[in-house]
Amino acid sequence: MWAGPSLFQTFFSSITLWLNRHARNQMALAESFPLTVADGIEKGTSWLVDPLLKIEKERKFSGSQKAGTNSADLMGRSCDAFAHFARQDSEDTWVPVDIQGIVTHIIKDGRMMRSNKLVLYCLSCILA
Incomplete structure (x- = not known):
């Protein structure tokens, strides 16, 4: 279902806000x-x-059928916290599902700065 630009913008604004804060x-x-x-x-x-x-x-x-229970490490706990934050921030109107990403290296000026940054992609949401 295509929900239109306003939901799209709200969804990514919420993600950006959470990433910048936490x-x-x-x-x-x-x-x-x-x-x-x-x-x-x-x-x-x-x-x-x-x-x-x-x-x-x-x-x-x-996934789209199962909520995350990722207590093993900071990245997993952060994704669980993000899903909770997004639902609260949207006043229970949508919930992010199918949260996935890749762990990658951060390179700055030709030098590896960090080896464990998670890049989220393919985010979906369910309208409540």
């Missing part, structure tokens, strides 16, 4: 964008497109 150094969001088919039988169909990322180690924190 996990700026540990997590990032892949720069996804909406793409609409311009011609042919699929004209007008919209897709949310994720950038091609070099996968080093993929992690899945929750």
